[in-house]
Every structure is written in C-alpha cells, then in structure tokens.
Amino acid sequence: MGAQTDVLHLSRDEIEKIQLEGIKKTVVDCYENVPFYKKSFDDAGFNPYAVETLDDLKAAPFVTKQDLRDNYPYGMLARPLSEVKEIHMSSGTTGIATVGAYTEHDLQFWGDCFARGIRYAGGTADDVFHVCYGYGLFTGGLGAHYGGLSAGCTVIPMSSGSTERQLRVMRDMGSTIIACTPSYAMHLADVAIEKGMNPAQDFKLRAGILGAEPFSDNFRAELERKLGIKALDVYGLTELMGPGVAIECLEQKGLHIAEDHFYCEIIDPATGETLPDGEWGELVITTLDREASPVVRYRTRDITRILPGTCACGVTHRRIDRLHGRTDDMLVLRGVNVFPSQVEDVMETFPEVSSWYQIELTTKNSLDNVTLKVEINPDFDFDNIGAIEKLQAAIQKRLKEQLLIKINVRIVEPKSIARSEGKAKRVIDLRKGIYND
Ligand code: DLL
Numbered sequence: 001m002g003a004q005t006d007v008l009h010l011s012r013d014e015i016e017k018i019q020l021e022g023i024k025k026t027v028v029d030c031y032e033n034v035p036f037y038k039k040s041f042d043d044a045g046f047n048p049y050a051v052e053t054l055d056d057l058k059a060a061p062f063v064t065k066q067d068l069r070d071n072y073p074y075g076m077l078a079r080p081l082s083e084v085k086e087i088h089m090s091s092g093t094t095g096i097a098t099v100g101a102y103t104e105h106d107l108q109f110w111g112d113c114f115a116r117g118i119r120y121a122g123g124t125a126d127d128v129f130h131v132c133y134g135y136g137l138f139t140g141g142l143g144a145h146y147g148g149l150s151a152g153c154t155v156i157p158m159s160s161g162s163t164e165r166q167l168r169v170m171r172d173m174g175s176t177i178i179a180c181t182p183s184y185a186m187h188l189a190d191v192a193i194e195k196g197m198n199p200a201q202d203f204k205l206r207a208g209i210l211g212a213e214p215f216s217d218n219f220r221a222e223l224e225r226k227l228g229i230k231a232l233d234v235y236g237l238t239e240l241m242g243p244g245v246a247i248e249c250l251e252q253k254g255l256h257i258a259e260d261h262f263y264c265e266i267i268d269p270a271t272g273e274t275l276p277d278g279e280w281g282e283l284v285i286t287t288l289d290r291e292a293s294p295v296v297r298y299r300t301r302d303i304t305r306i307l308p309g310t311c312a313c314g315v316t317h318r319r320i321d322r323l324h325g326r327t328d329d330m331l332v333l334r335g336v337n338v339f340p341s342q343v344e345d346v347m348e349t350f351p352e353v354s355s356w357y358q359i360e361l362t363t364k365n366s367l368d369n370v371t372l373k374v375e376i377n378p379d380f381d382f383d384n385i386g387a388i389e390k391l392q393a394a395i396q397k398r399l400k401e402q403l404l405i406k407i408n409v410r411i412v413e414p415k416s417i418a419r420s421e422g423k424a425k426r427v428i429d430l431r432k433g434i435y436n437d
Contacts, residue, residue, distance in 0.1 A: 036067065125152035
C-alpha cells in the first residue's frame with residue numbers, strides 16, 4: 001500500500017517528470033519496434049529522439065482505431081510474442097477486433113491501476129470482491145480480477161450472467177464490493193427486489209466499481225439506493241489496457257487518471273487542436289510504460305474534459321469528467337445531430353418512466369424514422385391506456401422541443417426491453433441492418 005499511496009500523492013512536478021520520461025521512452029520504443037509508427041512518424045516529420053517537453057508530443061501524429069484494425073492481429077506489438085503473457089480483444093462486432101497484448105509488467109500495473117479503485121472505495125484485504133464483468137477476451141472480468149488480487153481482497157470470479165446464482169453467492173459469501181456494468185448492477189438489483197429481497201439490507205455490499213458504459217447521475221442515485229452502495233465510475237478501453245485507466249474516488253467528482261501510466265490530452269475532434277483544461281472534447285491518450293501494446297496519441301473518440309483544480313480526497317492525479325458519449329455515438333437524424341444521452345436527459349424529467357430504454361432507427365419513405373421505446377415504472381398502471389397515451393405525447397413533445405426532431409415514443413411494459421449482462425444496447429440501427437454497440 002505504501003508505494004501505491006505515494007504514487008497517488010506526488011506533486012505535479014513529480015508526475016510530469018514521470019510522464020516526460022515515459023513519453024520519451026514510449027515514442028522511441030514505438031519508432032524502433034513497430035513499423036506502423038516508424039512510417040507514421042516519418043510521414044509526419046516527427047522526430048521521436050527530439051522530445052524534450054510534454055508539449056513536444058503534440059507534434060506526433062494521432063493513432064486511430066482504424067490504424068489498429070489495419071494492423072490486426074500482431075502488427076502493433078512492440079515486443080516478441082515470447083514476452084506476451086495475455087491477449088485481450090474488443091468484441092469487433094462492428095469491424096475487425098482490436099488487440100491488446102500484455103507482458104508480465106503490463107499485467108502487474110493493470111492490477112495496480114484497478115486496485116486503486118478498490119482502495120478509493122475503502123477496500124482492504126477484508127473485502128469480498130465480487131466480479132461480474134464478463135471474463136474472457138473482454139477486459140472487464142480479468143482486469144477487475146487482477147485489481148482485486150492486487151488490493152489483497154478475496155476475489156469471487158463470477159463473470160456475468162446466471163443472475164439468480166449471482167445473488168445467492170453475493171448473499172452467502174457476504175460480498176462487499178461489486179464490479180460490473182452499471183446496467184447489469186441495476187438488473188441484479190431489480191431481480192433481487194423482485195425475488196422479495198431488500199439488497200440494501202440483506203446484502204453486505206457497500207461499494208460498486210462500475211463502468212464500461214455511460215450512466216447518468218439519476219441512474220447512479222437509483223442504483224446506490226437500491227443496492228445500498230457507493231457507485232464509483234471506472235473507465236478504460238481495450239486499446240489502452242482495459243478498466244482502470246481512470247477511476248472515481250468517494251468524492252464522486254470525476255475520475256482520477258492513472259497519470260503515472262497514461263498521459264491524457266483533450267482535443268477538438270474537428271481540428272485536432274489541444275484544448276485547455278475544463279473544455280469538453282475528445283480524449284487522446286499516450287501510454288507511458290506499456291510494453292507489449294504501447295500507444296502514442298490514441299484518439300479514443302470518448303468525449304470528456306479534464307477537470308481543473310484538485311480533488312478533496314488528496315489524490316493528486318488529475319481527473320476526467322464522467323463520460324457522456326462518444327464522437328461516434330452521435331446519431332445524424334434527418335440532418336440533426338443527436339446523442340443518446342440527450343434523449344436520456346429528457347426522459348429523466350419524467351418520473352413515470354424507468355431508465356430502461358432503446359432507440360430504434362429505421363427508414364421510412366427514404367427518411368430516418370426514430371422510435372424511442374421506454375419502460376414504464378412498475379408502480380404506474382400500464383393498463384390505463386388514456387394515461388399512457390398522454391404520457392407518450394408529453395415525452396414526444398418535450399423531445400421535439402429540446403432536440404428539434406420528431407421521435408415516436410412508445411411506452412412499453414416493465415421488463416420488455418432485453419437486459420444485457422454486459423453493456424446495455426441503447427441504439428438499434430436497422431437502417432444499416434446491424435446492431436450497434
Ligand atoms: O469497456 C473496458 C472496461 C471494462 C471499462 C470494465 C470499465 C469497466 P471496451 O470494450 O474496449 O473496454 O470499450 C471501451 O467503452 O471507449 C468508452 O466508449 C466506453 N466506456 C468504458 N468505460 C466507460 C465509462 C471496456 N466509465 C469503450 N463511462 C470506451 C462511459 C465508458 N463509457
């Protein structure tokens with residue numbers, strides 16, 4: 001704990017010194033060991049041996065998900081396979097998967113990074129850490145698992161699914177900290193309540209380290225109330241490491257970046273210009289000591305901002321704000337740009353409906369046709385057709401006022417939208433004939 005604590009309380013100068021050293025090493029490592037970087041640095045006229053300041057990194061070209069895909073499966077590796085101990089992959093449902101490879105060192109610091117979240121939640125060796133992110137190629141399960149081991153907890157490797165069994169094990173084993181997607185945590189809570197349990201009292205849970213998808217403040221408040229936990233947000237992505245790139249502390253005012261392993265910039269997605277702290281834009285990340293899969297200026301497509309100022313918890317690593325969406329989440333509907341989170345914001349102003357929703361896109365007379373399906377809250381009378389129709393019309397009207405497009409609203413019965421054991425599917429785009437994720 002000592003070394004970990006120290007690293008979390010370094011001065012800005014000390015952090016920046018680590019970052020500069022890490023950047024210098026990473027750009028040279030990439031240039032010398034990954035043909036893709038050699039070519040892209042040369043094409044951009046970027047000299048990796050001439051980096052003297054953090055600002056010098058701005059001359060390096062960006063890397064995109066497409067670049068990683070183009071080099072599938074092993075083209076981005078900076079170490080021989082003999083040094084690679086584990087491989088993870090993105091699901092690749094909308095294209096070729098991206099690969100993340102780990103040396104022994106990479107696995108070790110991954111665990112350390114996730115363990116920070118457990119410690120932020122007050123977790124110790126006395127905690128029973130219940131992991132119900134999916135295990136396998138997805139980074140959620142094993143990333144949390146390594147975090148639990150690194151924090152010294154008793155780890156329960158449940159993986160996702162088998163909801164009733166999860167609940168039984170959670171109760172019998174006295175799980176205290178849970179790790180899963182927020183939508184699965186909500187599903188667990190709802191099923192427990194349905195089975196006549198009161199999870200806030202019957203379970204020993206007191207914290208959740210939840211991420212892999214956005215969740216609103218209202219959703220979080222409901223989850224905290226139902227499960228009796230503090231829900232901390234965790235961010236990460238396969239291309240960088242998996243969960244633990246940034247994690248919230250108990251202040252719940254943004255996610256502390258693991259700044260001794262990752263250097264973050266915010267850019268204007270349209271121009272690529274770096275934006276000052278406080279401004280929203282696209283998160284760009286450079287790894288500082290990743291051995292097998294180092295990345296220089298990776299465009300995450302995630303939209304956030306760097307929060308100015310220091311955190312009351314005392315951790316000196318800067319924070320990113322909670323993520324509201326991705327640049328590629330943006331739906332262009334009849335020429336209007338809409339983020340699913342904007343639809344969610346409007347729905348949250350109607351207490352009669354729940355947080356389970358799905359946006360379905362189809363084409364009608366060559367135009368986009370948008371239908372929002374949202375579940376009614378169980379305590380609202382679904383058979384009162386008049387009231388349901390009135391509510392549908394009211395939601396539709398407010399959506400039109402705020403988003404300037406017509407969205408057909410269909411209120412559906414509780415539990416009629418499919419629950420996911422991992423990331424919730426919020427948008428179904430039948431215009432392209434594929435499911436988005
Ligand atoms: O979702 C890694 C992860 C596992 C993070 C468990 C947190 C917990 P990917 O499947 O590669 O990796 O998806 C990465 O998910 O670029 C974001 O768009 C989104 N995402 C991840 N964490 C959050 C979060 C894992 N806390 C993509 N809030 C990222 C909002 C998130 N979106």
